[in-house]
Amino acid sequence: MKILGHLHTINHHKYLVMKHCFKVGLYKQGLLHDLSKYSPTEFLVGCKYYQGTRSPNNAEREATGYSRAWLHHKGRNKHHYEYWIDYSVNKEEGIVGQKMPVKYVAEMFMDRVAASKTYQGVSYTDRHPLEYYEDGAGKLGRMIHPETAYLLHSLLKMLAAEGEEKTFRYIRYHVLGKRKPGIKRLFDRKRREKNK
Secondary structure, rough: HHHHHHHHHHHHHHHHHHHHHHHOOHHHHHHHHHHHHOOOHHHHHHHHOOOOOOOOHHHHHHHOOOOOHHHHOOOOOOOOOHHHHOOOOOOOEEEEOOOOOOHHHHHHHHHHHHHHHHHHHOOOOHHHHHHHHHHHOOOOHHHOOHHHHHHHHHHHHHHHHOOHHHHHHHHHHHHOOOOOOOHHHHHHHHHHHHHO
């Protein structure tokens, strides 16, 4: 068991998500992100299958055919689209992904960025989260709601093309509709009046 390596990885990941969530105004979600990873069900499995270069859930899945830790995790964390899978009200559709509230889509985006940074290390670029998503997105089918998929994919493409600062600002003010701090609003208003 690689306890210290796994603990360092989840602490680093959690710290990055928290830092990113704070930048877009998701303070509570930043603090509470992935707390279930410290539960025995997830933590012990993570230590057993720890490799440091990818999620231990993938290694557990390869070894046993499924990931008990992942099943536990996705059922407790609303920033995973898998949490939102349910029967459709249209009986012909069966089980489908439900539309996620945008605050959880934003947290899911931050989670993907932080995971890429954690596992890619110094070789991380702003294209990595997009590439990882696109490698698996074709297999999602109806498991992720089309509007949720569109928003997530758009944000990942923006990150790849425009960088973190612009994407985080867009998420904060346009996706989440957070207001600019009072002094910033005042300067923006004065600049608009000056340009008239």
